[in-house]
Amino acid sequence: VSKILVVDDEAAIRKVVRDALEREGHAVETAAAGADAVGRLEAGGFDLLITDLNMPGMDGLELVRRVRRFSAAPILILTVRQDERAKVRLLDSGADDYVTKPFGVAELLARTRALLRRHDPRTATAPLTRFGSVVVDRESRTVRKGDTEIHLTPTEYGLLLALLSKPGAVWTHRQLMSEVWGSAAGVTPDTLRVHMGSLRRKLEDDPNRPRFIRTEPWVGYRFVGSE
Amino acid sequence: VPKSLLSRRFGYVGSVLLVGAVLGLLELVPNPTDTVRALVLLVSVFVSAWIWESGPGVLAAVLATIGFNFLFLPPVYTFTIQDPANVVALGVFLAAALIIGRLSALARLRLRQLEAERKELIRLAQLSQAFFADTNRESFLGIAADRLHRALGCKHISILLGTDEGGLEVAAASGTEPIRTDLAELAFRQGNSASFPSAFGGTDVYLPIPLGVQRVGSLAALGVQVSERMVEGCALLVGLALEREKFVKVARTAEEARAREEMQTTLLATLAHDLKTPVAAVRGAVDNWEAEDGPTEKSRLVGESLARLTRLIDELLEVVRLESSVGRPQRERTSAMALVEAAVARFGDALAGHPFFVDTPPEDLYIEADPAQVTEALGLGLENAARYSPVDRPIRLGVIPDDALVRFRIEDSGPGIPAEERRHVLEKFVRLPTTSSIPGSGLGLYIARRLVEENGGQIEIDASPAGGTRLDIALRRVS
Numbered sequence: 001v002s003k004i005l006v007v008d009d010e011a012a013i014r015k016v017v018r019d020a021l022e023r024e025g026h027a028v029e030t031a032a033a034g035a036d037a038v039g040r041l042e043a044g045g046f047d048l049l050i051t052d053l054n055m056p057g058m059d060g061l062e063l064v065r066r067v068r069r070f071s072a073a074p075i076l077i078l079t080v081r082q083d084e085r086a087k088v089r090l091l092d093s094g095a096d097d098y099v100t101k102p103f104g105v106a107e108l109l110a111r112t113r114a115l116l117r118r119h120d121p122r123t124a125t126a127p128l129t130r131f132g133s134v135v136v137d138r139e140s141r142t143v144r145k146g147d148t149e150i151h152l153t154p155t156e157y158g159l160l161l162a163l164l165s166k167p168g169a170v171w172t173h174r175q176l177m178s179e180v181w182g183s184a185a186g187v188t189p190d191t192l193r194v195h196m197g198s199l200r201r202k203l204e205d206d207p208n209r210p211r212f213i214r215t216e217p218w219v220g221y222r223f224v225g226s227e
Numbered sequence: 228v229p230k231s232l233l234s235r236r237f238g239y240v241g242s243v244l245l246v247g248a249v250l251g252l253l254e255l256v257p258n259p260t261d262t263v264r265a266l267v268l269l270v271s272v273f274v275s276a277w278i279w280e281s282g283p284g285v286l287a288a289v290l291a292t293i294g295f296n297f298l299f300l301p302p303v304y305t306f307t308i309q310d311p312a313n314v315v316a317l318g319v320f321l322a323a324a325l326i327i328g329r330l331s332a333l334a335r336l337r338l339r340q341l342e343a344e345r346k347e348l349i350r351l352a353q354l355s356q357a358f359f360a361d362t363n364r365e366s367f368l369g370i371a372a373d374r375l376h377r378a379l380g381c382k383h384i385s386i387l388l389g390t391d392e393g394g395l396e397v398a399a400a401s402g403t404e405p406i407r408t409d410l411a412e413l414a415f416r417q418g419n420s421a422s423f424p425s426a427f428g429g430t431d432v433y434l435p436i437p438l439g440v441q442r443v444g445s446l447a448a449l450g451v452q453v454s455e456r457m458v459e460g461c462a463l464l465v466g467l468a469l470e471r472e473k474f475v476k477v478a479r480t481a482e483e484a485r486a487r488e489e490m491q492t493t494l495l496a497t498l499a500h501d502l503k504t505p506v507a508a509v510r511g512a513v514d515n516w517e518a519e520d521g522p523t524e525k526s527r528l529v530g531e532s533l534a535r536l537t538r539l540i541d542e543l544l545e546v547v548r549l550e551s552s553v554g555r556p557q558r559e560r561t562s563a564m565a566l567v568e569a570a571v572a573r574f575g576d577a578l579a580g581h582p583f584f585v586d587t588p589p590e591d592l593y594i595e596a597d598p599a600q601v602t603e604a605l606g607l608g609l610e611n612a613a614r615y616s617p618v619d620r621p622i623r624l625g626v627i628p629d630d631a632l633v634r635f636r637i638e639d640s641g642p643g644i645p646a647e648e649r650r651h652v653l654e655k656f657v658r659l660p661t662t663s664s665i666p667g668s669g670l671g672l673y674i675a676r677r678l679v680e681e682n683g684g685q686i687e688i689d690a691s692p693a694g695g696t697r698l699d700i701a702l703r704r705v706s
Contacts, residue, residue, distance in 0.1 A: 016511030
């Protein structure tokens with residue numbers, strides 16, 4: 001059972017999200033304003049924060065910045081479409097993921113599961129990861145697709161490990177570049193795109209419609225494992 | 228000491244009285260030597276020249292010499308001199324008196340000039356402070372003439388400024404005296420300044436109002452009591468103040484436009500949020516309902532309607548944004564590859580059921596555009612292709628560059644659009660009569676066209692060789 005705080009100024013959204021999460025067996029508390037949420041989170045004990053972006057008073061971005069001063073708990077943002085720049089700002093400020101209104105409950109729950117799982121220490125250290133017909137063996141540093149061994153360049157392997165380390169999470173271009181190259185300086189998103197394209201051609205069944213390595217347009221990439 | 232006694236007009240009388248008084252005093256003192264007498268007289272010459280300057284100084288020197296001869300050189304009380312040596316001594320005395328008088332007057336004159344310059348500088352500084360405190364053109368000009376009038380101590384001031392039509396007009400004046408417009412024109416057109424003795428006393432000055440190497444107008448000052456340099460300084464100040472006022476206005480307009488646009492963007496974002504939030508609540512409630520009681524025909528219908536509503540809201544918001552010109556495109560150098568990738572990621576799901584071919588463009592192909600807007604346009608084109616061509620028919624996305632343009636090409640193998648309709652489908656709310664069974668608002672391609680045009684590009688619709696529609700989004704190529 002995880003303890004989740006839901007922040008939205010709209011009562012109907014709080015109710016819908018609460019119902020869905022409680023059905024999954026989580027303990028849910030709600031807050032109608034950012035300032036209230038900060039106080040509750042400071043008191044501690046929450047495993048996940050779900051917050052609206054556009055709220056009167058303290059908005060979602062400000063809330064993320066405040067919370068990140070004292071807490072590493074995963075944060076999921078409820079946004080509306082269109083504002084890619086705001087999404088990048090959110091993620092770079094410490095939010096972990098977002099869903100777009102009107103979101104489906106199934107999508108919301110899947111993102112929630114991914115965020116909660118990621119903070120479970122067992123996932124990051126597992127030697128084997130499977131998705132589709134692909135098996136990644138961290139110990140022998142091999143990748144197989146079906147029966148064939150796939151040769152990955154060091155950069156591709158680095159990208160794959162980064163993505164696998166946070167299943168379900170969005171990586172902004174900048175975050176991925178500094179994770180894999182050590183610094184975002186001197187690397188362009190186009191370089192990243194070329195390596196990502198090559199990685200997809202090696203691992204995805206249909207690289208034009210990738211199932212596992214998803215593009216978040218103008219934001220970054222997300223690894224979606226087999227549910 | 229009364230001030231009138233120190234004025235230069237009183238100078239000649241004053242120096243006569245002073246030297247006379249000193250001579251009388253020396254006559255009364257018993258037995259001073261000639262040297263003492265000479266020195267005391269030289270002091271009186273020095274004082275005369277210091278107070279009343281050169282003319283009275285010379286007069287004092289001559290009077291002192293004559294008096295010295297008459298009263299003290301034997302035979303006394305005559306103008307004759309007995310001892311030839313005394314003739315030489317008197318000559319030396321006269322020379323010394325003249326030199327002392329001259330030096331004293333020069334020193335005094337220099338001091339007076341310095342004092343006047345200091346005062347002018349202070350006045351200029353005060354004037355500049357007053358000018359730069361005022362940022363409004365009309366009120367600045369109104370007060371500027373009066374302030375200059377006082378600072379220059381003149382009879383009349385006119386500030387003339389060049390008009391947009393190339394003429395020269397009086398923008399502000401401190402009185403009604405007529406000025407020589409020909410000289411003002413000359414100052415403005417040629418940059419020639421003129422100054423000559425004024426009918427009001429002092430000088431009349433016509434100067435250009437400079438601004439860098441250009442001129443914005445001219446300044447006419449009648450009966451000026453201060454130096455011409457001071458007037459030049461004032462003209463320079465007026466030019467600078469006008470320029471500053473112009474920049475302040477430009478900056479203010481830009482700031483207002485920015486604030487207005489920011490407010491509209493915020494309003495639109497809030498509108499989007501406020502429209503989508505209730506839809507999100509309903510969709511969540513339906514999903515929860517299905518999860519608890521299992522999906523039904525009714526819940527499926529609600530879900531479909533909500534999806535349509537969401538789409539319509541998105542389209543209408545986009546139309547509002549485009550037609551109110553909120554949020555101009557934020558253009559940046561973007562690779563064709565990135566655009567294709569984003570469009571596929573965003574809209575690939577909408578193509579489900581259609582075989583989808585993407586020709587990955589070369590890496591070094593760039594356009595200058597708002598990436599999110601071009602992606603949106605590409606996506607709308609792809610959705611359109613998917614919606615109007617039968618399932619299982621392929622859709623292809625390719626990129627065709629030439630020297631000047633990058634064309635993003637979407638080809639389907641649907642029924643195609645008749646040649647005479649191709650222009651119309653890019654208009655608002657236009658749908659082909661043959662497609663009325665397929666739900667749609669008739670806004671998709673209109674939005675796509677507007678988005679592409681906002682980014683300086685064009686949409687072209689043609690027949691695809693495969694039999695369907697070919698839609699090209701052409702944008703200017705950059706290196």
